[in-house]
Amino acid sequence: MAAIQVNHLSKSYGSFQAVDDISFEVEAGTVFALLGRNGAGKTTTMELLTGFQRPDAGSVRVLGLDPLRDRAQVRGNVGIMLQEAGFFPDLTAGQTVEIWRDFTPAARPASEALELAGLTAKAKTKVRQLSGGEKRRLDLALALLGRPDVLFLDEPTTGMDPEARRDVWEVVRDLAARGTTVLLTTHYLEEAQQLATNLAIMDRGRIVVGGDMAETLAARVGRVSFELPSVVQPGELPLLATVRGKVAVVQAADPDLAAQTLLGWASARGLRLRGLEVRTASLEDLFLELAHNGETAQNSTTTRDGRA
Numbered sequence: 001m002a003a004i005q006v007n008h009l010s011k012s013y014g015s016f017q018a019v020d021d022i023s024f025e026v027e028a029g030t031v032f033a034l035l036g037r038n039g040a041g042k043t044t045t046m047e048l049l050t051g052f053q054r055p056d057a058g059s060v061r062v063l064g065l066d067p068l069r070d071r072a073q074v075r076g077n078v079g080i081m082l083q084e085a086g087f088f089p090d091l092t093a094g095q096t097v098e099i100w101r102d103f104t105p106a107a108r109p110a111s112e113a114l115e116l117a118g119l120t121a122k123a124k125t126k127v128r129q130l131s132g133g134e135k136r137r138l139d140l141a142l143a144l145l146g147r148p149d150v151l152f153l154d155e156p157t158t159g160m161d162p163e164a165r166r167d168v169w170e171v172v173r174d175l176a177a178r179g180t181t182v183l184l185t186t187h188y189l190e191e192a193q194q195l196a197t198n199l200a201i202m203d204r205g206r207i208v209v210g211g212d213m214a215e216t217l218a219a220r221v222g223r224v225s226f227e228l229p230s231v232v233q234p235g236e237l238p239l240l241a242t243v244r245g246k247v248a249v250v251q252a253a254d255p256d257l258a259a260q261t262l263l264g265w266a267s268a269r270g271l272r273l274r275g276l277e278v279r280t281a282s283l284e285d286l287f288l289e290l291a292h293n294g295e296t297a298q299n300s301t302t303t304r305d306g307r308a
């Protein structure tokens, strides 16, 4: 069953269309990544899904409920970690969690929420003395307090060091494995690739790529690069290669297989392929390509407008 259903959702601020007719579903117990450049509409979408904003058109269902109409019921079952949470700076992390517990039905013990967020050692530290990454952890602890069925995480690991980020990934994986549905936005594409089974990439309010993460990446080409041995002409290689300076690049749907073919070919001739690198398609490649296409489209629109 889909835990989150979004149907033809739109939202504008004045004449600016921040979310433009988007639709997607998130299956229960899966992690879904909402990606896109700054201003693409991710946070607005998150706010529409959590009932902080009213849609202009379209509908949202979370656990089959309307986040605005069935607000109390939805809030009781979801955990929300938005950007820029407001904390009281003079309370400690532990006191902040305790106060939040009073408003949270069936809350976890404060110590458990702090532990899950990796903040136990800072329980007695005042909020204003927490680092940026630690404040995000406190946000996470609060989002996890009510043992939510659905978790909304808006850039959960911003400001965290790589180790802390990996700790949060573990927590998210663990929650999803136990059936929690997670919708997250992130600018860290590795994070999305590591955690999410499905994704949507937004650009100017619309979804430009969406679907299963593995299938989306499998449809991309990877590449193999190496130094072309001085005795070899590009045309002699067993696979089509582009050569720039000394470096030859072969594009391939299965870069591991291409590398094997190249190595077998080289070894039969007693040659070494120095600097051999195999790169599978990554979300980053896809993202950069889309950004580039977006800019090209925008420039051509500007030119057309300019000429008109």
Ligand SMILES: Nc1ncnc2c1ncn2[C@@H]1O[C@H](COP(=O)(O)OP(=O)(O)OP(=O)(O)O)[C@@H](O)[C@H]1O
Residues within 6 Å of the ligand: 013, 016, 018, 036, 037, 038, 039, 040, 041, 042, 043, 044, 045
């Ligand atoms: N309250 C508002 N009034 C007017 N414009 C807004 C408002 N909130 C957001 N916007 C605009 O809507 C667009 C989408 O914003 P949104 O915060 O949803 O993007 P985002 O994808 O989350 O970006 P980021 O990655 O920077 O967080 C932006 O151009 C933003 O300036």
